[in-house]
Amino acid sequence: MSPCNGGDSGNPRQGEPRVADLIHQFITRAAQVQGSRPALLFRDTVLTYAQVAEQVGNAAHGLLAQELGAAERVAIYLPKQPETVIGIFATAAAGGCFVPVNPVLKPRQVSYILRHSQARVLITSAQRLQQLAAELPACGELHTLVLVDTLAEERREALASELRGLKVIEWQALLAAPPRAPHRRIDTDMTALLYTSGSTGNPKGVVLSHRNMVAGARSVAEYLENTPDDRLLAVLPLSFDAGLSQITTAFSVGASVVLMDYLLPRDVLKAVARYAVTGLAAVPPLWNQLLQLAWPDEVADTLRYVTNTGGAMPVASTRALQDKLPHTRVFLMYGLTEAFRSTYLPPEEVQQRPQSIGKAIPNAEILVVNEAGELCAANEPGELVHRGALVALGYWNDPEKTAERFRPAPGQDPALPLAELAVWSGDQVVRDEEGYLYFVSRKDDMIKTSGYRVSPTEVEEVAYLSGLIAGAAALGLSHAQLGQAIALVVTPSAQANGETLERELLALCQRELPNFMVPSHVIVRAALPHNQNGKIDRRALNAEYASLFQEPTE
Structure with missing residues (x-):
């Protein structure tokens, strides 16, 4: 074994593994205790904790x-496979900061993340490198590319001239390097950047420390009651906090994880049965798709618990899950990338209050605050504010947006000289007399579709690239399966052909955006409404087209 435990301090008693303070130490600790047990399963491959x-x-x-x-950034642009997980934890072990990039993003979005994060190393595949090649010269801080597979010699030579100044090495060469001492890190040091869409502009890089991730994993494992006997199916992207949580939570207790990028919903059910999965987290649209299928008997026999993420779970879906899985515990959860997870509803409360997002997770406090900055009374709507060890370090290289979202927690003693920062979520909630929280609405214009958070501006900017429109507004409208679907409302420019504009805009979006960002419908109109400040009146547009994706009732 070649452990790289950067930042270890203190000495456990002889023969005892130290308690993990840094995120990668979950693996080294598990390897010491149960090295022969499985850690990662991928297709027909099983890697033990000792091997990982x-x-x-x-x-x-x-x-x-x-x-x-x-603390230098290593971007990982791969689907879920062992090298993705190894790259994430190896970066932490070296003392760097990992940046998992959603594998469905297109080159333009990947380039932005590489440039904004100032990534020094990119771990990817030969095929993805070829798609990215034209974007990489603009990534000035990048110096090394690590390929997890082999590039054909003729293509390597062509890329060498195209990517002058970038070193390209293969995965096996990376693993064969001689030992080096890692950078010393402590638990408050940054170790991850997770990019999440904001309500305006490009995605923001949420800075997570070792402490954030370790505390989050332990908190989730506590209320899910995870043990080494659990096996989690990772179907969510590892660039999502909830997707990454499947790995860290499992590793925190020595459980195993099945890595999977599914093509069809039925593949998820087959994997649950094949690998005897005990825990499954999914976004509501996927749950809704799964509920339409026939479930193998083994699924109900093996699943100990299921959870939701990425949006509120429809009550009908929750009830259907309970019917399909009468002996499986259903956890309804709410979380923020800026604070990992915030609340959960215990399974024993789901029957009575299925619309609730529950109460604070262990080691966190959730406050409901009104416009005056005061704590709300029961049943009074207010903003959800999260304080505690899971609160992130802010947005990378963006002090303005950080100051908007990370502000002093309310109710602190004025004698405290340094105010504790909390995450002000922008979400409106109410707390009932028994302390259970209920989601009301979002303050901003974020679109949540298929579990993804989409910035309207990102969609609009691509539409403007066409040169065929004078104005644009991307809306998130209620949709039975997706949660919200995207409608793009535009006014044509003088150069536009009214008969082909819709098709041209959709074709452009399909080329430039990942599938979940592509509008489901384009609406062309003569003018857009504006408010008194001269801004597009999104509220008026949302009201006008609210029923666009709703099925007609007889």
Whole structure:
């Protein structure tokens, strides 16, 4: 084994594994206690904790051999496979900061993340590199590309001239580097950047510390009652906090994880049966798709618990899940990328209050605050504010947006010289007399579709690239399966052909945007409404087209 335990301090008693303070130490600790138990399953491959620990250590040495500095960013642009997980934890073990990039993003979005995060190393595949090649010269901080597979010699030579100044090495070469001492890190140091869409502009990089991630994993594992016997199915992208949580929560208790990128919903059910999965987290649209299928008997026999993320679970879907899985515990949850998870509803409360998002998770406090900054009374709507160890370090290289979202927690003693910062979510909630929380609405214009958060501006900016429109507004409208579907409302420019404009805009969006961002409908109109400040009146548009995707009732 080649462990790389950067930042270890203190000495456990001889023969005892230390308690993990840093996120990668979950793996080294589990390898010491139960090295022969499975950690990762991928298709027909099984990696034990000892094998994962060895590969993480070797890859960390390889990153250090590429002169990775303390807290420097390593972007990982891959589907869910062992190298993705190894790359994430190896970066942490080396003392760097990992940046998981959603594999469905197109080159333009990936380029933005690489540039904004100032990534120094990119771990990806040969095929993805070829798609990214034209964007990489603009990524000035990037110096090394690590390929998890082999690039054909003729293509390597062509890329070498196209990517002058970038070093390209293969995964096996990274693992073969000689040992090097990692950078010393402590639990308050940053270790991850997770990019999440904002209500305006490009996605924001949420900065997470080791402490954030370790505390989050332990908190979730506590209320889900995870043990080494659990096996989690990872169907969510690892660029999502909830997707990454499947890995960290499992590793925190020595459980195993099945890595899966599914093509069809029925593949998820087959995987649950095949791998005897005990825990499954999914977004409401996927749950709704799964509920339309016939479930193998093994699914109900093996699933100990299920959870939701990425949006409120429709009550009808919750009831249908309970019918399909009468012996499975259903946890309804709410979370923020800026604070990992915030609340959960215990399974024993789901029957009585299925619309509730529950109460605070362990080691967090959730406050409901009115416009005056005061704590709300029972049943008084207010903003959800999260305080505690899970609160992130802010938005990378964006002090203005950080100051908007991360503000002093209310109710602190004025004698405290340094105010504790909390996350002000922008979500309106109410708390009932028994302390249970209920989601009301969002303050901003964020679109939540298929579990993804989409910035309207990102969609609109692509539409403007066409040169065929004078104005645009992307709306998130209620949709039975997706939660929200995207409608793009535009006014044509003088150059536009009215007969072909809709088709041209959809074709452009399909080329430039990942599938979940592509509008489901384009509406062309002569003018857009504006408010008194001269801004597009999105509220009026949302009201006008509210029923666009709703099925007609007889």
